[in-house]
Amino acid sequence: MVKLHEVCHQVRSKNAGPFWVTVDLFFDGPENYARYKDSPGLSAAAVAKVFGVDASLVKRFAVDSLSVVKLSYPRKAPQGGTVERDMHSGQQYVRLLDTPLG
Amino acid sequence: MAASDAKEFSMHDGKLPDGGVKVLVPCGALGAGVRADEVETGLAAGAHAIALDAGSTDSGPAYLGTGKSKYSRAAVKRDLSILMDARDRARIPLLIGSCGTSGCDEAVDWTLEIVQEVAQELGQRPRVAVLYSEQDKAVLKAKNAAGLVRALAPLGPLDDATVDACSHVVALLGPEPYVSVLQEGAEIVLGGRTTDTAVLAAVPLMLGAAAGPAWHGAKVAECGGQCTVNPTNPGILFSVDAEGFDIAPLSPDNRCEPRTVAAHMLYENSDPFHLVEPGGVLDVTGSEYQALDARRVRVTGSRWAPAPYTMKLEGAAGGPFQTLMMVGIEDRAVMADLDGFLARMDEALRERVRRTMGEMAGDFDISLRAYGWNAVSGQTPPPGTAAPLEVGLLFVATAETQALATQIAKVCNPYFFHFPVRRDIELPSYAFPFSPAEIERGQVFEFKLNHVVETTDPFELVRVRWAGVNVQDKEVRDGQAA
Numbered sequence: 154m155v156k157l158h159e160v161c162h163q164v165r166s167k168n169a170g171p172f173w174v175t176v177d178l179f180f181d182g183p184e185n186y187a188r189y190k191d192s193p194g195l196s197a198a199a200v201a202k203v204f205g206v207d208a209s210l211v212k213r214f215a216v217d218s219l220s221v222v223k224l225s226y227p228r229k230a231p232q233g234g235t236v237e238r239d240m241h242s243g244q245q246y247v248r249l250l251d252t253p254l255g
Numbered sequence: 256m257a258a259s260d261a262k263e264f265s266m267h268d269g270k271l272p273d274g275g276v277k278v279l280v281p282c283g284a285l286g287a288g289v290r291a292d293e294v295e296t297g298l299a300a301g302a303h304a305i306a307l308d309a310g311s312t313d314s315g316p317a318y319l320g321t322g323k324s325k326y327s328r329a330a331v332k333r334d335l336s337i338l339m340d341a342r343d344r345a346r347i348p349l350l351i352g353s354c355g356t357s358g359c360d361e362a363v364d365w366t367l368e369i370v371q372e373v374a375q376e377l378g379q380r381p382r383v384a385v386l387y388s389e390q391d392k393a394v395l396k397a398k399n400a401a402g403l404v405r406a407l408a409p410l411g412p413l414d415d416a417t418v419d420a421c422s423h424v425v426a427l428l429g430p431e432p433y434v435s436v437l438q439e440g441a442e443i444v445l446g447g448r449t450t451d452t453a454v455l456a457a458v459p460l461m462l463g464a465a466a467g468p469a470w471h472g473a474k475v476a477e478c479g480g481q482c483t484v485n486p487t488n489p490g491i492l493f494s495v496d497a498e499g500f501d502i503a504p505l506s507p508d509n510r511c512e513p514r515t516v517a518a519h520m521l522y523e524n525s526d527p528f529h530l531v532e533p534g535g536v537l538d539v540t541g542s543e544y545q546a547l548d549a550r551r552v553r554v555t556g557s558r559w560a561p562a563p564y565t566m567k568l569e570g571a572a573g574g575p576f577q578t579l580m581m582v583g584i585e586d587r588a589v590m591a592d593l594d595g596f597l598a599r600m601d602e603a604l605r606e607r608v609r610r611t612m613g614e615m616a617g618d619f620d621i622s623l624r625a626y627g628w629n630a631v632s633g634q635t636p637p638p639g640t641a642a643p644l645e646v647g648l649l650f651v652a653t654a655e656t657q658a659l660a661t662q663i664a665k666v667c668n669p670y671f672f673h674f675p676v677r678r679d680i681e682l683p684s685y686a687f688p689f690s691p692a693e694i695e696r697g698q699v700f701e702f703k704l705n706h707v708v709e710t711t712d713p714f715e716l717v718r719v720r721w722a723g724v725n726v727q728d729k730e731v732r733d734g735q736a737a
Contacts, residue, residue, distance in 0.1 A: 169525040171312050171569075171702040172409055177521050210408055214527050219517055225525035227409035231702040233315035235574060235653055238624065240315050244631050 157194070158250040160185040166246035171232040174204075174242040175225040176249065186220035192254040200224050203248055275496035276459040277302045278472075279505075281338060282489035283479035285309035285351055285366075286326025289334045293490030293505035298345045300492055304458040305338055308451050308477065309366065310353030312569060312702070313523070320422050320571035320700030322361035328369065335373045339443070343379050348437055350444045350454050352428070357569075358448025359423040360389040366445055367722055380723065381443045384436035387718040388447035390424045390568070394716070395708070403709040404568070410705040417703050421570035424704065429533030429566070431713035433457035441721075448569060450532055451477035455493075464495035466559035470537040472500035474530060475519045475554075482519040485509045499555035501547060511552045513544035533713065535561045564713055570704035575618075577696040578660040580650040580671055583686035588676045590642040593628055594635060597648075600674045604650075604667045611666050619663055622651040648685075657695055664693040 158164065163179040178195070180186035193199060201208035206226045214223040230236055239245060279297035281289035285307055297305070310318070314325050324331065342349040355362025367385055374381055398404050399413050406412050418424065425448035433444050434457055446454060455473035460466060472493040475482045479489040483504045490505030502511055520527045520539055530537040541556040589596050604621050624630035627646035650671055654660040672692070673682040710716055 167523050168313065169523050170705070171316065172407075172705045173525045175521075175523070175525050207409075212525060216521070216527050219514070219521075221518075221521060221527075223521060223527050231316070232312070233317065233699075234701045235577075235620070235699050236622070237315075238631055238633055241313070248632065248634075 154253040154255045155189070156250065157252040157254060160189055160254065164246045164250060166242050166244070168228075168232055168240075168242045169225060171228075173225055173227055174245055175223060176200075176246050178222040178224070178249075180220045180222070183220050186217075186222075189254045190215055190222050194252040194254055195222060195224070197224075199252075200226065200249070203252075204245070205229060271463045271497060272303065274301070275494035275501065276462045276464045276469075277492055277494045278455055278458055278476070279305045280307055280455060280476040280479055280491040280493070281305060282307060282334070283477070283481060284311070284326070285334050285354075286324070286331040287334075287479075287489065288330070289337050290488075290490060290506075291337050293488070294337060294341045296505045296507075297490060297492050298341055302345065302347060302492065303462065304348050304350060305342055306350040306352075306455045306458065307479075308352040308449065308454055310356035310358050310362070310448065311451065314356070316571040316700040316702045318362075319357035319359060319425065319569060319702075320573055320698070322355075322357060322359050322423055324362060324365060325356040328365075331366065332369050332373060335369055336377070339370070339373050339379065339381070340377060342443065343377070343381070348442055348444065348458065350433055350437075350446070350457060352446040352449030352451070352454030354445050354447065357423065358388060358425050358446065360387050360447065361423075363387060363445055363447050370443060370445065371722070382441050383443045383445065383722045384439070384441035385720040385722055386428060386432045386436065386444065386446045386449075387720065388426045388428050388449070388566075388716065390426050390716060392418050392421075392424065395424060395568075398708050404706050405565075405709070407567075407705045407707065413704070413706050418570070420572040421703050422573055422700075424568060424570040426566040426568055426708060426716050427453075427533065428717060429453045429564075429713050430457035430460050431534075432717045432719065434461040435714070436719060437461060450567070452530070452532060452537075459495040465497050465499075466535070467537065467557035468498070468500040468554065469495045470530070470532060470535075470559055471539055471542065471554060471557035472502060474537065475502055475516055478519070478522065480504060480509065481522060482516050483509050483511050484515055499553055499557070501551055501553045503551040507550075510550040513546055513552050516552045516554060517542075517544045531562075533566055534564045535559050564710050565707040566710055566716060568704045568706045568708055569702070571700045572703050574699040574701050575653050575655055576657040576660045576698050578652045578657070578664040579694045579696050580664055580668065580692050581688060582648050582650075582671060583645060583688065584648055585645040586676065586683055586685070587642075589683075590644070590646070592676060593625060593642065593646065596674075596676050597623055597625060600670070603670055603674060607670055608663050608666055612662065615659075616663060617655045617659060619655075619659065620651075620653040621663070621667070622653070624649040624651070653699065657697070661693060661695055668692055
């Protein structure tokens with residue numbers, strides 16, 4: 154089964170305000186995008202499980218014009234608190250790279 | 256070209272300037288380093304205003320919690336010197352939002368004092384309007400009691416204790432207060448916390464540009480060069496007219512492409528199609544991106560849907576204190592059993608604190624983070640993951656006071672330094688990079704608010720002050736509160 158990083162030319166994550174993280178999946182071309190954007194591994198429920206958050210709060214957007222799937226989820230703790238390990242959430246995307254798609 | 260006469264006139268005649276309203280955005284944040292050559296390019300292109308923000312919550316809660324600026328005074332002064340010189344020569348307004356990073360009153364006043372110093376050094380006497388948006392807690396609690404404060408996910412309803420815990424609470428300004436003081440003759444506007452977009456959209460909106468393109472252009476330009484192929488060139492010029500906006504970098508060797516401009520709506524936004532702002536929502540679902548030439552992009556079809564006026568609230572509160580230590584470890588036996596080693600060291604350190612400090616340690620925490628292994632995620636690596644060559648092991652003690660956090664670190668120091676991977680070996684010594692080994696990091700701050708407040712109008716929660724540069728100006732202008 155193909156992995157996410159094999160069909161995207163860029164995957165990135167970033168804080169979107171102090172309470173949210175947003176992940177952008179830039180697929181390699183419209184064909185890969187069309188083929189894999191609705192994979193179960195990229196569903197709100199699957200992503201919620203990876204990051205340990207409430208699936209009902211995960212937002213998912215398909216941006217056809219850019220062949221991008223955007224996933225946004227609330228942080229488990231607000232940015233910068235006592236247990237912070239990734240202030241800007243810039244490394245959170247790594248945990249999605251090996252997601253099997255199909 | 257002396258275009259400034261036409262520009263000053265156009266601010267008052269209500270007619271959209273030919274070629275649109277041009278806003279020079281010199282960089283993504285005041286103090287990050289504007290480039291004088293790019294500013295000159297923007298002036299030569301006929302900019303009607305220079306606008307940028309100086310802050311954000313992006314770098315975490317400490318700046319709002321303490322009221323201190325992320326950027327140094329020297330860096331902010333350097334950028335202000337270039338921008339105030341340019342503004343004075345071109346006779347166009349300079350708008351700065353979210354002054355001093357957090358935009359709380361203390362941070363705005365810190366910026367004002369630098370502006371006054373630069374003005375004196377340049378021999379200028381600009382008319383400076385200051386917009387304060389730090390909130391009185393009693394007013395906020397009354398608003399909340401009246402049902403006018405609404406929580407945004409993932410937070411719940413606001414309570415008084417949360418408001419009281421915050422060291423500073425700010426409301427994000429919209430463009431209207433900027434427009435108001437510009438129409439009263441302000442030449443420099445220093446804003447408290449403002450949405451990144453509002454400070455850039457203010458002049459296009461004031462001069463009659465279409466609202467959707469004004470907000471969308473502002474959104475794309477708000478991080479400076481981020482919307483270009485080479486973000487290390489910070490300067491942008493965007494031009495808004497009745498149907499759309501054009502955007503281009505100021506550096507001749509940089510360029511915007513439809514892809515880089517469209518992709519900016521993804522950046523740091525949880526929703527790529529809608530942006531909620533004071534007084535409305537920007538909708539870019541129908542936006543079209545078209546290359547005008549090799550460097551410029553034109554965007555049309557962006558819509559603005561007016562909505563009841565709200566301002567977003569931000570608040571940060573001080574929490575416990577932290578003291579750090581770090582060691583480097585290459586020991587091969589440790590590398591071969593890193594998770595077991597870390598678990599045993601964690602328990603030994605906690606036990607040592609309990610044994611030597613007892614109740615006095617209070618509600619403390621110790622966090623060990625092995626950089627080079629799993630410090631970023633905090634998750635156990637998959638079975639079979641190869642041992643690293645070395646790790647940097649960070650020790651974070653959290654306690655109710657700085658003195659207690661440091662005492663915990665000092666108590667742990669010998670174990671952190673010498674903890675053996677097995678009991679039957681001579682005590683090892685790991686690699687401390689510093690002496691003393693512990694570093695007092697200071698207080699932890701936490702964001703407490705993710706709420707919006709309804710206001711009767713864009714000015715209700717805003718205070719305006721006119722600040723001159725010398726004593727004579729101050730006497731005339733101080734005290735003209737809105």
